[in-house]
Amino acid sequence: MLVCKQERSMAQNLDPKSDGIGVLQFKVGLVTVIKQRLAKKHGGQIDQRRDIEHLWEFYQRYTRLHRVGDIQIQEPTWRESGTFSADFGNCLEIKETMATWRTLVEVMKALSKDADPNGVGKLNTEELRRVENTDATLSGELTAYKDVLLEAPPLAVGAFPEVRGAISAFRYTNQFPRLPANFEISGQRDADMFDLLECVFGFQKDNVRNQRVNVVLTFANAQSRLGKPIKRIDEKAMNEVFLKVLDSYIEWCIHLRISTLWNSFEALGRDRKLILVSFYFLIWGKAANFCFLPNCVCYIFHHMARELDAMLDNGEVYPAASCKTESRSVSFLEQISLPIYEALDAKAARNNNRKAAHSAQRNYGDFDEYFWSLACFELSWPMRRNAQILLKPKKGIFASCIGTLWRT
Template identity: 30%
Template structure:
């Protein structure tokens, strides 16, 4: 065991180093294993400043002690490391609330920043011009303490991102080549027709362009940007075995991720006999950008759909029409009525997708939920659940809803306002359909009656004709 005094150096072959301050007893949580000797200066400074500022001492123990110890030995394989980390963590848990209440500044970053500047002014600037050997030794020790405080300050004062959580290319995670390749691919906005209020946005990416066009929420764009980057990066890491730098996103990786994402949508289009809206340009340089736009649009719809995620075919319907609008915008189509370039019908304002697309469909779900729970009295035949609503989008009748969606469509009406026989709310449709159904029912009943009186008995397949 070696007692390490403030400013001293420890040299011993013992695997354990005792950290001690003059006049203070040795704490059990400060018995540092030899494999974690790098954290000794942080714990020493924590002991020195604890009487002056307990919160700064806590931050030194947490960021310079516990976190650094975990980085040095994350699996706690070293001798005494696990016990040390557990005891240090218990001490930090006990000291967190008391030191937080005694904090002068509003944040830990401001607290240690002010303490560091004050310490530098009092103990370094005041001793820099002295020639006395004793004071020069104190200045050396003060430099060591200031260096430790600065390391803790850098750990505490991390960049706090705003709500939109814009990806910072200088962060450590962005140093991964695969993540950086996906990030650079999303930044390729060449040739995209930005709205007027976004013309000067030189730092925008593909998801911000989709937000400006379709009116998605800002937080949703931030979440799905991170989602898409990590999705492509993880796929890139699994698909490629090379360890060298990958400056560009691999096309095979992008196609693999895209096929998995649109598997259900392609199946939905095939079931309904419709062509997909996943058209790609003939210019090869624009293909990757278009694929990322398709994936970003689908993820943004999914991220803002809330309870509509329980109806995946409803999301397919929304994406089918919005991707078609995306194709019109990128192709530069001109509206025959206005003579201007076409724009998405529900875009143009903030949170347009939530207000004009998600909310109307969600109200129908809430209304049917209230009927099922008994809050609204209705017949059992008039109640719809998620399966009933989603089945509507599994049939070709869903295209009668149109785009923009018609408010007077059967989907937005209560079942109680529909005919119980043909489930239609349009009188013209009801007259024709109900007449045909009534005629077929009458014919089936007469056929069953003739079969019975002719001595054929009651066949087992008769129930197939019950309507």
């Protein structure tokens, strides 16, 4: 019941005004479970001030029953060997145990602020501190790649030479400028190229973590298909991934008759190829609805990569001008994704729930067509917020936009 209450609170805080049927069903379902649990307990009355005490007691019983501490201790050995001890069950059982345990920890964090600092609150705080330190220590250099290790036989994946070679290839080298001293690297691992891109362009940490795993596995898979299980990404595998991922960008440049980010493919270094592939995936991973706009994504990638080039040439890390916010922080989501999403949403709203005449409707294809012409460079970089393509439509007035009518 306590977990359901916390999930209900999180869902409400994330999207309090949502009228989507899925979100509403989720919230109603949680409320129903909570009411059912309350009805079984003292006629529906529970002193919520004791929530943290109840949770602490349950947490202790759960960790003892499922031997969570022993699982954490054995984790490094399993990761290296790829095998599990029968004493702890199979991979799926361990995964479910640890997933439940992490959920309990998250709820404890949320409730600890209201706990008695001299009673259970103190014990709770000490346990959370211990969990944080232990989790970081045991995860080691693979903290950022731990998602790779979740499926059966997951712990063997981290031991594959292709995966280790891919992880090693992305580590920070002396060719890159030093990261700011105040930039925090998650877990106990070496800095890598994704940290540089996160620091400069303000990509969200979840996106960075997801794409780090995605890119590592992509290169590892390409390496494995070559039948060369070496701890270094082969040049052939690297070129295969690079050309496949950036194929649409290369085609976009050819169509517009502009130069790509590189003058000669043969002259591109390994680090350069790796960071460009990572950069493209990070942009696509946080593109929201405009991930369906390949030409728009190419336009953004083209300009942001040039910003990165200038930074690397100067040997200095600083916030990218295109992603700077008013508070002087950096956020790709706020400065790049949001303006485009709002423009798409406003134009789609004029479709009258698809009842408007076909000639008056605007969709993804219409918007993306703008970026299939040299006229898109009039948008400039950083993007001009008052550009025609980003203006929200006004009722009853039409204007031409690169061969496509846009309601302005």
